[in-house]
Amino acid sequence: MAPREDSDSTFDLARAEKAVRELLIACGEDPDRPGLQETPARVARAFQEMFAGLHTDPDEVLDRTFDESHEELVLVTDIPMFSTCEHHLVPFHGVAHVGYIPDERGRVAGLSKLARLVDLYSKRPQVQERLTSQIADALDRKLNPRGVIVVIEAEHLCMTMR
Numbered sequence: 186m187a188p189r190e191d192s193d194s195t196f197d198l199a200r201a202e203k204a205v206r207e208l209l210i211a212c213g214e215d216p217d218r219p220g221l222q223e224t225p226a227r228v229a230r231a232f233q234e235m236f237a238g239l240h241t242d243p244d245e246v247l248d249r250t251f252d253e254s255h256e257e258l259v260l261v262t263d264i265p266m267f268s269t270c271e272h273h274l275v276p277f278h279g280v281a282h283v284g285y286i287p288d289e290r291g292r293v294a295g296l297s298k299l300a301r302l303v304d305l306y307s308k309r310p311q312v313q314e315r316l317t318s319q320i321a322d323a324l325d326r327k328l329n330p331r332g333v334i335v336v337i338e339a340e341h342l343c344m345t346m347r
Contacts, residue, residue, distance in 0.1 A: 196236070201229035235269050238308030243319070246301045247294050247327035254291035260284035261299045270343045271310035279339030283320060285330040292328060299324075313339055 205225040209216040216225060264281040283299045306319045321335045 196233040198229050201232055202226050238305045241305055243305050243323050244327060246298050250292050250294050252290050253293050255287050255293050258284050258286055259293055261296050264300045264303045266303050266307045268307040268311045271312055273343040275342045277339045277341040282336045284334045285324050286332040288329050313337055
């Protein structure tokens, strides 16, 4: 998928690494001790991967659809999802259930596209409420279905580990 035109498609690894190093120092840690020497680089690469959805156009996921004359609910359940709480920058994870009732032509997207949409929106600093809405809105915008449902069940580590 192509980077979104309205965002910077680069992730500044060097800057992120420096910021992690500074965070360790601010916490009273020595980033030069053996166990932490590579940590700033590892964390920077992890954040680059965890926020990859910031620079991807979600509409491209649903660009290819099929007129199948399908009138029943299309539903994919238990889609694994991992995201990052934008308030604390710690993970939240769980499963998403995504469904829609096709438009009058029976236009559908491939089932894997629903999982890709969940993954793409999850790979951003996020809150569960917005994540749910973004997935539903993308389906509504691209498929114009008669109905959409998105349910996310997640454990928020910002709540359970503090």
